[in-house]
Amino acid sequence: MELSERKRLILQAIIEDYIQTAEPVGSRNIAKNHDLGLSAATIRNEMADLEEMGYLDKPHTSAGRIPSEMGYRFYVDSLMQRYSFTMEEIANLQHSMDRKFMRLESVISEISDTISKVTNYPAIVEMPSCQKSRLRNLKMMLIERGIVLIVVVTEEGVVRNKRMGVAEEIDYEIIDTISDFLSGQLTGLCADDLTASRLMLIYEAMAQYGALLKSVVEFVLDCLEDSQNRVYIGGASNILNNPEFENIDRARKFLSFIDSHENITKMLGTNEIDENEHISIKIGSENGVEEMNDTSLVIANYSVGGKLHGKIGIIGPKRMNYARVVSSLEVINQRLGEILGKMLYGED
Amino acid sequence: MELSERKRLILQAIIEDYIQTAEPVGSRNIAKNHDLGLSAATIRNEMADLEEMGYLDKPHTSAGRIPSEMGYRFYVDSLMQRYSFTMEEIANLQHSMDRKFMRLESVISEISDTISKVTNYPAIVEMPSCQKSRLRNLKMMLIERGIVLIVVVTEEGVVRNKRMGVAEEIDYEIIDTISDFLSGQLTGLCADDLTASRLMLIYEAMAQYGALLKSVVEFVLDCLEDSQNRVYIGGASNILNNPEFENIDRARKFLSFIDSHENITKMLGTNEIDENEHISIKIGSENGVEEMNDTSLVIANYSVGGKLHGKIGIIGPKRMNYARVVSSLEVINQRLGEILGKMLYGED
DNA sequence: TGTTAGCACTCACTTTCGCTGAGTGCTAAC
DNA sequence: GTTAGCACTCAGCGAAAGTGAGTGCTAACA
Numbered sequence: 001m002e003l004s005e006r007k008r009l010i011l012q013a014i015i016e017d018y019i020q021t022a023e024p025v026g027s028r029n030i031a032k033n034h035d036l037g038l039s040a041a042t043i044r045n046e047m048a049d050l051e052e053m054g055y056l057d058k059p060h061t062s063a064g065r066i067p068s069e070m071g072y073r074f075y076v077d078s079l080m081q082r083y084s085f086t087m088e089e090i091a092n093l094q095h096s097m098d099r100k101f102m103r104l105e106s107v108i109s110e111i112s113d114t115i116s117k118v119t120n121y122p123a124i125v126e127m128p129s130c131q132k133s134r135l136r137n138l139k140m141m142l143i144e145r146g147i148v149l150i151v152v153v154t155e156e157g158v159v160r161n162k163r164m165g166v167a168e169e170i171d172y173e174i175i176d177t178i179s180d181f182l183s184g185q186l187t188g189l190c191a192d193d194l195t196a197s198r199l200m201l202i203y204e205a206m207a208q209y210g211a212l213l214k215s216v217v218e219f220v221l222d223c224l225e226d227s228q229n230r231v232y233i234g235g236a237s238n239i240l241n242n243p244e245f246e247n248i249d250r251a252r253k254f255l256s257f258i259d260s261h262e263n264i265t266k267m268l269g270t271n272e273i274d275e276n277e278h279i280s281i282k283i284g285s286e287n288g289v290e291e292m293n294d295t296s297l298v299i300a301n302y303s304v305g306g307k308l309h310g311k312i313g314i315i316g317p318k319r320m321n322y323a324r325v326v327s328s329l330e331v332i333n334q335r336l337g338e339i340l341g342k343m344l345y346g347e348d
Numbered sequence: 349m350e351l352s353e354r355k356r357l358i359l360q361a362i363i364e365d366y367i368q369t370a371e372p373v374g375s376r377n378i379a380k381n382h383d384l385g386l387s388a389a390t391i392r393n394e395m396a397d398l399e400e401m402g403y404l405d406k407p408h409t410s411a412g413r414i415p416s417e418m419g420y421r422f423y424v425d426s427l428m429q430r431y432s433f434t435m436e437e438i439a440n441l442q443h444s445m446d447r448k449f450m451r452l453e454s455v456i457s458e459i460s461d462t463i464s465k466v467t468n469y470p471a472i473v474e475m476p477s478c479q480k481s482r483l484r485n486l487k488m489m490l491i492e493r494g495i496v497l498i499v500v501v502t503e504e505g506v507v508r509n510k511r512m513g514v515a516e517e518i519d520y521e522i523i524d525t526i527s528d529f530l531s532g533q534l535t536g537l538c539a540d541d542l543t544a545s546r547l548m549l550i551y552e553a554m555a556q557y558g559a560l561l562k563s564v565v566e567f568v569l570d571c572l573e574d575s576q577n578r579v580y581i582g583g584a585s586n587i588l589n590n591p592e593f594e595n596i597d598r599a600r601k602f603l604s605f606i607d608s609h610e611n612i613t614k615m616l617g618t619n620e621i622d623e624n625e626h627i628s629i630k631i632g633s634e635n636g637v638e639e640m641n642d643t644s645l646v647i648a649n650y651s652v653g654g655k656l657h658g659k660i661g662i663i664g665p666k667r668m669n670y671a672r673v674v675s676s677l678e679v680i681n682q683r684l685g686e687i688l689g690k691m692l693y694g695e696d
Numbered sequence: 697t698g699t700t701a702g703c704a705c706t707c708a709c710t711t712t713c714g715c716t717g718a719g720t721g722c723t724a725a726c
Numbered sequence: 727g728t729t730a731g732c733a734c735t736c737a738g739c740g741a742a743a744g745t746g747a748g749t750g751c752t753a754a755c756a
Contacts (some may be wrong), residue, residue: 026748038699044749062707063750102510102570105453137491143484147693150507151499153491159509160449161499163692167556222450236584237603246596248588255603256583261457306429343509345495387729393721410719410736457723 003053003074009036010046011055012079015067019319022243023065069284069318072296076281076322090331093118097335101343102338104128108232111312111336116125116235119314121323123234124264124299126310128340130156133224134190140179140216152223156307157344160223178209182216191224191247204262231264244294244317257291258315263326267292268311273301278333279326284318296320300329304340312336350399351422357384359403360427363415367667370591372412376540400502401415404488413650417632417666420644424629424670431671438679449691452476455497455645456580459660459684466676467662467669471582472612473646474658476687476688478504480539488527488564490520498564500571504655505692526557530564575631579612592642592665605639606663615640616659621649627674628680632666648677652688660684 003011015035017025027047031040049194050056055071058064067075085093101107108125114124121203123225137153146168151161166175185202186194203210236258245251257263270288273280282288282297292315299313312348314325351359352399354558361382375395379388395413398404402421406412415423433441445462449455456473463471485501494516499509514523533550534542546564551558584606593599605611618636621628630645640663647661660681662673 024748028748040748041700041702045699048750056750060707061750062705062746064748102567105506137489137497139487139489139499141485141487141499149485149499149501149507151487151489151497153497157491157511159497160451161507161509161512163505163507219450235607237600237607239602240596240600248594248596248599251596251599252585252588255588259583259585278708299603372719376719388719389729389731390727393728396721406720408736409721410717412719412732 004040004056004233005040006036006120007046008079009034009052010043011050011067011071012075014047014050014056014065015071015075015079022319024066026064029064034315060222064208065294067319069286072283072318072322073286076283078328080323083321083327085331090141093328093331097332097339101339103282104343107336107339107343109234111332112232112234115312115314115328115332116238118332119316119325120235120238120241121320121325122236122239122258123313123314124268125232125312125313126268127230128156128158128302128304128308128310129226129233130154130308131254132190132192133158133226134188135186135220136188137151137177137223138183138186138216138220140175140182142170142175144164148175148212150219152220154223156305158226158308162219164212164215164219170209170212174209178206178216181206182213186217194221197343199335231261233258233261233264239316240346242317242319244319253291261301263289263291267297268299268313271297271299274298274309279329281322281326294318296322298322298325298329302331302336302340304337305345308340308344351403354384354386355394355398357382358391359398359415359419360423362395362398362404362413362424363419363427366414367669370487372407372410372414377412391430394459415667417634418545420631420666420670421634424631428671428674431675433670433679435553439678441679442683445680445687449687455684455687455691457582460580460582461679462663463660463676463680464586466680467664467673468583468586468589469662469664469668470584470586470606470672471660471662473580473582473660475507475578475580476652476656476658477574478502478506478656480538481506481566481574482536482589483534483572484529484536484570485569486531486534486564489521490518490523493586494525496560498567500568502571504653506571506574506656509667510561510567512563512567517591518557518560522557526554526560526564526630529554530561534565539569542569567580579609579614579616581606588666590665590667592667598642602643612635615645616646616647616661619645619647621647621659627677629670629674642666644670646673646677648668648681650688652685653693656688656692683692 008045010030013030014025017029027040027044030043047056051058055074056065057068059066063133066088097111099110110123112123133154133156136155141149141150143149146166146304148164148166150163150164151159153159203213206213222288236255239245239254240251245254267287271280271282279300284296285293287297295312295315296318297315301309301310301311303309312329358378360527361378362373365377375388375392377439378391379386390455395404399406402416403422404413405416407414424584445459447458456475460471460473481502481504484503487499489497491497496512496514496516497509498512551561554561561639584603587593587602588599593602615635615637619628619630627646632644633641635645643663644666645663649657649659651657660677
């Protein structure tokens with residue numbers, strides 16, 4: 001059954017008031033504060049209808065109404081208007097993200113700070129990763145006698161390195177030879193290409209350095225698989241600004257969930273974003289994580305050069321300023337892509 | 349004025365009871381639960397003395413006593429006995445730290461998790477850094493046309509890298525030449541050695557690549573100075589397990605302080621550890637940070653190979669299980685040194 | 697038939713008030 | 727010097743009463 005225009009207006013008014021005040025909203029307030037040209041009694045009738053239809057809940061008989069999950073869902077799908085930032089706000093926002101970044105880590109943690117500052121909710125930022133990366137460069141350098149540094153660059157531009165102990169007698173020339181050999185053998189391949197038989201051939205070709213080769217290949221494999229989908233969490237304490245978390249037990253439950261990167265990773269894993277929309281809103285139980293059933297999750301995909309990608313988002317109470325959060329994520333998302341592009345591919 | 353043996357025993361009993369229960373402790377309880385062979389009335393007299401001398405406070409007339417900051421200070425300096433872990437506990441603890449670590453970041457964040465799990469307080473771990481590092485290796489590699497990767501290794505074994513855009517026409521050979529030249533010029537130097545005049549000479553020697561040289565040197569300088577003394581914070585939500593933080597405003601104040609890395613860095617900066625002791629305990633206002641005056645800070649120095657060093661520690665309520673915290677930090681601290689040594693210098 | 701005013705009713709929240717019990721300080725006796 | 731006894735204090739708890747925002751229903755009005 002379709003909602004009448006009037007019901008939609010009333011529902012919207014209720015949800016927006018509730019988002020602002022966190023108090024159950026009553027018919028009188030709607031009549032007074034919104035110019036609907038209706039009396040409280042009429043609104044009461046409509047509210048009774050909306051409740052019956054499942055869009056509103058009542059905490060108890062003599063309180064006002066609050067939106068149900070279904071009410072929020074309808075709101076974000078059909079009623080919500082985008083929050084529009086002023087040009088100035090956008091400029092400030094972008095400016096606050098433009099710093100001299102030396103490391104990927106600092107970009108990511110800076111972005112999570114920015115998100116949490118703008119939205120006033122705890123922010124989540126995933127490190128960029130990729131489905132199936134290929135090796136672009138492999139270089140071994142002798143740092144000092146007995147220690148070699150291995151540098152791996154993937155097709156997507158991710159660089160990683162590792163120090164490794166080697167026999168004392170191995171010198172610069174040997175390392176260069178091994179380095180060139182391995183580089184030639186492995187460049188352009190992805191993890192799946194490195195079959196056992198292929199590796200056998202490689203080890204045999206330079207059998208006297210088998211152990212070293214093995215360690216290096218292991219490291220390369222680890223880089224290509226890059227299983228650690230690390231996430232950064234910023235502004236976790238922001239959650240305490242919301243009256244629904246004044247209960248210390250609830251706050252503790254929330255914060256200790258948030259504290260664990262594993263939990264967040266799992267949560268992101270179970271909440272994939274539809275191909276054809278760039279932002280996904282999960283309201284309450286929709287997020288599929290039982291402990292977090294009374295919070296909403298808003299996440300966006302970002303991507304860099306069409307290869308690397310990850311998610312950014314926020315977690316907050318179901319009563320959340322969805323409009324503002326969505327707009328913030330859009331602005332930040334775009335800039336993040338630009339910053340990472342510049343950083344990883346040197347697009348200046 | 350010296351404290352009599354009996355006063356010391358009573359003070360210790362009060363502090364330890366209070367640490368356990370978080371409730372003001374009364375004379376009757378001390379008489380009953382501790383085998384001092386004294387009646388409650390006698391203990392009351394002694395408690396009155398201790399209060400007068402400044403070791404105890406009274407929240408209000410008809411409650412028991414709680415330790416004052418001075419009381420805690422005396423306790424940790426003179427009364428506290430070390431908490432002794434069983435061999436099994438130590439083994440478990442060490443085992444939980446021994447994982448396959450690929451990156452410095454994961455070691456650090458793992459350690460901060462371990463500390464917070466063992467102590468049940470929020471943990472702080474500083475990234476290792478060093479006063480004055482020298483360049484050990486510099487290597488530039490052309491990743492693809494137009495992009496060069498710079499790898500810097502310092503004397504202490506810290507490796508950093510950066511991608512940089514270069515002119516299209518620069519090929520492998522040119523990069524190798526530049527790389528060897530710069531490496532020859534800069535290896536063994538520290539940031540202070542790179543005076544303006546010395547840099548001038550370098551730039552002039554290969555004037556046609558002046559801009560590139562400049563960028564590379566800038567990056568090297570940044571690595572050597574390594575101003576970012578990053579910290580990791582783990583288990584922040586643990587603070588909510590302590591009854592003194594059931595007040596939501598206090599919890600918020602604490603958590604939002606903790607949320608900011610800047611705050612923590614500043615706090616660590618103002619709390620140096622005395623040369624001749626490896627662990628420092630700052631009780632309440634002693635930590636010098638006004639917002640954190642009702643919390644205590646316990647920090648330890650760790651060092652790797654005598655060069656790299658940093659701090660680990662915890663923040664908790666003044667009513668803290670100091671004995672256990674100190675012992676935990678000692679065990680963890682030692683293992684951390686071993687793990688980092690293995691990782692950075694390949695001491696297997 | 698849709699809208700509105702009026703009224704009785706509900707119920708969370710706040711305030712008040714007295715009670716309880718743990719704890720203290722003082723005094724007098726051992 | 728130690729202890730028993732007693733009067734006094736005061737936070738915390740729970741019951742009771744009061745307050746007010748909000749609802750549902752009914753009847754009258756346009």
